[in-house]
Amino acid sequence: MSIIKPYTFYPKQIIEEKANQLLTQAKNDNYPLNWGAGITHHLLDVLDLNTLWEIIPNDNQGQIVAKIEPSKRLITLNENISELKNNKGFQQSTIAHEIGHWELHINQDEGDGLIQQLELSLNSLTEEKSFLCRVTGEENIHKIKLKIQDDRREWQAQYFAGCLLMPDYKLHECRKGRDLTIWKHLYAIADELCVTISNLIYRLQNLGWIYITKGSKQIYKGPKYIS
Template identity: 45%
Template sequence: MTIIKPLGYIGKQEITATADRLLAQIEASAIPPKWPQVADRAADFLQLDIQWERFDPVRDGVVAAKIYPDTKEIYLNEAFPLIVDSSGFYQSTLAHEIGYWLLHVDSDNVDIPATESDRERVFLCRNLDEQIIKVRHEKTPEEWREWQAQYFASCLLMPVNQLEEVRQGRNLTNWQHLKAIADELGVTISNLCNRLQDLEYIQKTSNSNRLYPGKKMRCP
């Protein structure tokens, strides 16, 4: 029996519902979620232990984090510059690993002694242009897991109700306003823009930094 779920299709609606359900559970607890440290609060709520370690690039590759499901431990790479220097990238990385835990780990089997293959299996959070949220049908199984975990991270860190709250009185096509929102939510500006584009709040051409209102902003 394995603690890793077989890879299956998990769409945006289901991933969003998983993140929203976790936020609702935390909200009902003694310590509700708080931005910009919502990923830390989620890890505490799920009793996932956070450790820092200098990864061996030969053994682990160039990665920011990994999770050991059988011990409920998330290890963050203290030698990975972005995760140390950017609080937004740290939150995204931690939320990404939480996504692995909720979407890909069979938590009912965590207490069952892990097989050797499970002990060796870790999930890696790679710095691939901050895991831009794009659905490409040619993805490998590992890339699909990466996409699912990172989409979960965006839903956890930037739920629609929170975006609606922080965007009040701000212009989403103004970079300075976006920077202020990103700081308030504890995310990177690129992750915020990807999320806003995915939700159709804004549009951005690939060869320009100019932003345009999306369908949601144009609706009365």
């Protein structure tokens, strides 16, 4: 069995459920989720995953933002990308995206098995398989043409990231006393959840709470807007 699962179609609802399960797991393990400071480091603890800042060189397809190497339980963030270092929301989104790959696309038992195998045999030539992620924000993920299964997996990981960082119940809390058609209020919510404004807008549009027409800055109430 490969460490990376064959491509599977997941409906949005299933991806959301999987993200909620992880949040519940963190809650059950008594990990206090500090939303304003970003929740991903708690979740990495829950999953026993590590992060590392390192230069990831470009390959023939261009820049790589981050990668996950399942057998090492390691997420590497590209320290050459200054925005990734300086923008906490983008950093959160990227780590949550990699957690998405871990939860959706990786045979986790197989990952542990591989580590044992490597420890047992120094001569074993185990091919290191990893996800190389080029787009880890909402700004460009919707532009992916979803033609190949790798791209669909990238979309799934990013959708998972949105559900994880902005769960429905948390958005309901944040919207109290606010008007989602006012930019200032949206920026305040993005700040409270430690996400980028693009993360938030994409998520709210997906939920049908708001919509913004292309090329416009005007925010409209979506079909599922709750006053």
